[in-house]
Amino acid sequence: xxxxMASADTIFKEFREHSVAEFFRKNRQMLGFAxxxxxxxxxxxxxxxxxxxxxxxxxxxxxxxxKIESANNGDHCIVxxxxxxxxxxxxxxxxxxxMMLAGTKFHRxxxxxxxxxxxxxxxxxxxxxxxxxxxxxxxxTGTGKVYECDLAVDLxxxxxxxxxxxxxxxxxxxxxxxxxFGEVKxxxxxxxxxxxxxxxxxxxxxxxxxxxxxxxxxxxFPRASSVVPxxxxxxxxxxxxxxxxxxxxxxxxxxxxxxxxxxxNNFARVSAAKIDELRTVMPNFDIxxxxxxxxxxxxxxxxxxxxxxxxxxxxxxALRPIGKEQIEKALVNILNPEFMVVGDRKPKVFRGGxxxxxxAAVAYGGNxxxxxxxxxxxxxxxxxxxxxxxxxxxxxxxxxxACNSIDWNRYDMRDFDVMPITIFVNFVSVHVPYxxxxxxxxxxxxxxxxxxxRSVMECCRDVQLHxxxxxxxxxxxxxKKAIMRYVEQLxxxxxxxxxxxxxxxxxKKLVALVEGKYQKHIEExxxxxxxxxxxxxxxxxxxxxxxxEE
Amino acid sequence: xxxxxxxAALEKLETLGKNxxxxxxxxxSPEFETAVRSRGNINYDESFGxxxxxxKKETRTFVNVGQARKFMQTVAVASKCxxxxxxxxxxxxxxLFYQLKYSLGDDVEEELFTEQSExxxxxxxxxxxxxxxxxxxxxxxxxxxxxxxxxTVVDRFGGDETKIDCAKQGRSGWxxxxxxxxxxxxxxxxxxxxxxxxxxxxxxxxxxxxxWKKEGCILITPKGxxxxxxxxxxxxxxxxxxxxxxxxxxxxxxWYIYWAIKTGSMNLAYLADDIATPSARFVGVTMQDIVxxxxxxxxxxxxxxxxxxxAQEMMDYPWIARHKEWVNELKTVLKTKxxxxxxALQGPRLSFVGEYxxxxxxxxxxxx
Numbered sequence: 001x002x003x004x005m006a007s008a009d010t011i012f013k014e015f016r017e018h019s020v021a022e023f024f025r026k027n028r029q030m031l032g033f034a035x036x037x038x039x040x041x042x043x044x045x046x047x048x049x050x051x052x053x054x055x056x057x058x059x060x061x062x063x064x065x066x067k068i069e070s071a072n073n074g075d076h077c078i079v080x081x082x083x084x085x086x087x088x089x090x091x092x093x094x095x096x097x098x099m100m101l102a103g104t105k106f107h108r109x110x111x112x113x114x115x116x117x118x119x120x121x122x123x124x125x126x127x128x129x130x131x132x133x134x135x136x137x138x139x140x141t142g143t144g145k146v147y148e149c150d151l152a153v154d155l156x157x158x159x160x161x162x163x164x165x166x167x168x169x170x171x172x173x174x175x176x177x178x179x180x181f182g183e184v185k186x187x188x189x190x191x192x193x194x195x196x197x198x199x200x201x202x203x204x205x206x207x208x209x210x211x212x213x214x215x216x217x218x219x220x221f222p223r224a225s226s227v228v229p230x231x232x233x234x235x236x237x238x239x240x241x242x243x244x245x246x247x248x249x250x251x252x253x254x255x256x257x258x259x260x261x262x263x264x265n266n267f268a269r270v271s272a273a274k275i276d277e278l279r280t281v282m283p284n285f286d287i288x289x290x291x292x293x294x295x296x297x298x299x300x301x302x303x304x305x306x307x308x309x310x311x312x313x314x315x316x317x318a319l320r321p322i323g324k325e326q327i328e329k330a331l332v333n334i335l336n337p338e339f340m341v342v343g344d345r346k347p348k349v350f351r352g353g354x355x356x357x358x359x360a361a362v363a364y365g366g367n368x369x370x371x372x373x374x375x376x377x378x379x380x381x382x383x384x385x386x387x388x389x390x391x392x393x394x395x396x397x398x399x400x401x402a403c404n405s406i407d408w409n410r411y412d413m414r415d416f417d418v419m420p421i422t423i424f425v426n427f428v429s430v431h432v433p434y435x436x437x438x439x440x441x442x443x444x445x446x447x448x449x450x451x452x453x454r455s456v457m458e459c460c461r462d463v464q465l466h467x468x469x470x471x472x473x474x475x476x477x478x479x480k481k482a483i484m485r486y487v488e489q490l491x492x493x494x495x496x497x498x499x500x501x502x503x504x505x506x507x508k509k510l511v512a513l514v515e516g517k518y519q520k521h522i523e524e525x526x527x528x529x530x531x532x533x534x535x536x537x538x539x540x541x542x543x544x545x546x547x548x549e550e
Numbered sequence: 551x552x553x554x555x556x557x558a559a560l561e562k563l564e565t566l567g568k569n570x571x572x573x574x575x576x577x578x579s580p581e582f583e584t585a586v587r588s589r590g591n592i593n594y595d596e597s598f599g600x601x602x603x604x605x606k607k608e609t610r611t612f613v614n615v616g617q618a619r620k621f622m623q624t625v626a627v628a629s630k631c632x633x634x635x636x637x638x639x640x641x642x643x644x645x646l647f648y649q650l651k652y653s654l655g656d657d658v659e660e661e662l663f664t665e666q667s668e669x670x671x672x673x674x675x676x677x678x679x680x681x682x683x684x685x686x687x688x689x690x691x692x693x694x695x696x697x698x699x700x701x702t703v704v705d706r707f708g709g710d711e712t713k714i715d716c717a718k719q720g721r722s723g724w725x726x727x728x729x730x731x732x733x734x735x736x737x738x739x740x741x742x743x744x745x746x747x748x749x750x751x752x753x754x755x756x757x758x759x760x761x762w763k764k765e766g767c768i769l770i771t772p773k774g775x776x777x778x779x780x781x782x783x784x785x786x787x788x789x790x791x792x793x794x795x796x797x798x799x800x801x802x803x804x805w806y807i808y809w810a811i812k813t814g815s816m817n818l819a820y821l822a823d824d825i826a827t828p829s830a831r832f833v834g835v836t837m838q839d840i841v842x843x844x845x846x847x848x849x850x851x852x853x854x855x856x857x858x859x860x861a862q863e864m865m866d867y868p869w870i871a872r873h874k875e876w877v878n879e880l881k882t883v884l885k886t887k888x889x890x891x892x893x894a895l896q897g898p899r900l901s902f903v904g905e906y907x908x909x910x911x912x913x914x915x916x917x918x
Binding site for chain 2: 482
């Protein structure tokens with residue numbers, strides 16, 4: 001349930017020599033605690049992600065509430081996150097929330113949100129080192145008992161320090177974590193908690209998330225779908241998707257006696273026949289040695305050998321996209337757009353061995369796009385990796401890069417920067433190639449860039465059709481309006497001039513006449529018709545030239 | 551007769567409105583058709599002898615964003631004119647503009663008319679489309695021009711009927727009204743010909759000399775370029791089989807006055823049938839006069855640039871180029887770079903003007 005970033009094992013090596021707190025202070029940037037706004041978003045992210053993952057594992061529709069209050073004269077924030085998940089058994093609470101865990105789970109190849117950040121235990125430590133206070137836990141697993149405690153981490157030994165434990169009778173099922181944090185700031189901007197929650201809700205239409213902020217602002221993002229996403233499926237890595245570093249790590253943690261069995265047991269598509277092929281590719285390599293004895297040069301040689309061999313592509317079964325229908329529901333629910341397109345593309349593979357999939361959607365109008373404090377609207381690109389919003393480091397991310405390389409002119413979106421457009425991209429993979437330890441940007445590998453660009457452009461094509469139609473309708477509406485303002489005067493004068501009929505009656509007829517002409521056009525708008533109309537207007541303009549001579 | 555005229559105009563306006571309403575009731579956009587009045591549709595018609603509008607028509611329709619406003623305005627002008635006719639009141643085209651300069655509604659930031667330049671051409675559109683003159687729509691034009699001679703006119707106006715004897719108007723003559731058709735009856739015209747004198751000064755000279763009485767002519771001065779009413783009066787008199795002689799300066803302006811009376815003008819080509827008098831002849835003054843009357847040679851003045859330019863242009867107009875007499879006249883002007891004013895005829899003695907005219911008319915020394 002609690003998962004760790006790639007460098008977690010590095011962290012634990014350091015733990016032996018330094019105190020956790022010291023390490024934490026030194027490396028907070030890479031842990032997501034860089035800047036006050038980002039720190040608060042990271043905290044909320046850790047708790048919300050844990051809740052979503054827990055509910056998913058328990059097959060529960062998540063109901064999450066996030067509350068942030070100001071404390072200590074505005075210097076501190078109290079963050080309270082409550083979910084309706086399966087809860088944590090009391091004896092595991094300390095391990096889950098008060099201790100940095102290392103273990104074989106780190107290497108499991110499974111699509112999950114919690115691939116980033118530092119975990120809820122990191123938040124516990126962050127509370128301690130910025131306010132000196134423990135976090136408060138309250139959880140129930142549906143047994144009729146509710147467990148409560150204050151929890152801290154022993155910064156020297158990395159052991160949980162529960163205090164004030166009590167168990168009471170109660171029906172509460174789920175988890176409540178509440179902590180007071182310093183060196184944080186509540187911000188309503190695009191890096192703030194609110195934006196994070198909104199984006200989370202967009203990518204998790206099965207969740208209901210309510211939020212209340214310190215300024216008294218609150219929001220509920222209601223559930224748009226009652227389908228609980230399928231649990232992630234653990235898959236073995238593909239030989240082409242592995243780096244030298246990862247190979248060594250896996251080998252050193254392996255209990256297999258020989259490299260051969262290590263390879264066949266821990267990798268996809270590695271058969272006995274492939275082991276034989278590997279032997280011929282690396283004739284001088286002792287492939288029967290103990291995995292734990294694998295050296296860096298050997299691991300390097302092996303990954304190179306993998307590249308020279310032909311492999312069956314990895315299975316894409318483990319990919320868990322949000323799904324076209326679910327994204328549509330979420331977009332309607334939260335952005336209420338005038339128009340939207342959700343792409344529908346097949347999984348792809350990068351580096352030859354890592355399956356991935358890009359889910360792209362473009363929403364136009366309604367609440368789509370970003371809004372500045374002054375109310376100005378602009379196009380926005382919202383990025384996700386496995387449903388988790390990526391708020392930071394947009395500059396170095398493959399999603400931004402792919403979107404920025406699109407020629408908006410081609411899609412009648414020249415004014416993207418001031419248009420009410422949201423471009424939604426969810427990168428789905430069991431192995432997300434982040435650019436850095438902050439895990440906020442996806443590496444710009446060629447296959448990834450290409451696929452993102454294609455997915456977004458595919459959506460943009462449909463949006464363009466919509467925009468064109470809209471422009472046409474707008475033009476006709478304007479024309480209709482222009483003529484309508486003359487109807488009343490004309491009706492009066494026609495009645496007077498002819499000395500017959502009432503102005504009201506004539507006006508009604510004229511209105512129907514104008515309505516009829518432009519309504520028909522709006523409904524039947526087609527390119528041919530536009531061409532015809534343009535010609536007619538030109539003709540009329542030419543006709544008028546013959547008039548003014550005085 | 552007066553009643554009948556205004557009734558005809560009323561009927562035309564009503565028919566226009568009824569036809570439009572019929573179109574609306576049929577479910578089609580109401581239309582208004584009129585002749586194109588631009589230069590491209592104005593031709594010199596040899597058989598008529600004046601400038602006329604061609605066949606090009608222009609249709610404007612209401613349910614068209616480019617034409618809706620103009621269409622509405624056209625109907626507004628027509629409707630307003632109908633009201634004038636019904637009320638038997640007259641106004642100027644500027645008066646009409648002010649009657650129609652108002653907002654289209656509280657919530658509409660647009661006026662029915664904003665500039666008079668919008669309403670003026672629409673009046674002309676109606677004149678052409680309904681084959682009537684603005685005077686028939688009770689729209690006055692500026693009065694200009696004076697007449698004296700053996701002619702009696704009955705003027706029914708403002709409920710009164712006034713008999714005007716143009717032979718008894720003393721030194722001032724009868725001021726030609728803007729409308730010489732509606733409510734106007736030429737009861738008696740007893741004259742041999744019509745003499746149109748460009749300048750009021752010369753008209754006064756001839757009036758004092760009792761020229762019209764002695765000669766039995768209708769003496770008219772348009773005081774420069776002839777107004778619509780003045781041209782219409784000349785046309786009407788010509789239709790009473792009276793020859794029309796025009797007497798102007800020998801310069802650009804004088805020639806223009808003559809040709810406007812005779813063949814009409816570009817701007818009023820649409821009214822040519824009513825106001826062009828192709829039978830008019832040019833009596834003087836001419837370059838030939840310098841040869842025929844010695845003293846005039848010393849009374850020429852230098853032609854201005856505009857006179858020479860105009861002379862050059864006139865030689866290219868088909869309706870002038872066909873008269874070799876005029877071509878010679880203009881060539882002489884271009885060669886000598888001189889021009890001659892009608893006032894110069896007062897050189898020897900004031901009454902010489904009359905002698906000159908009498909002599910030329912008797913000898914039929916005209917330019918065509």
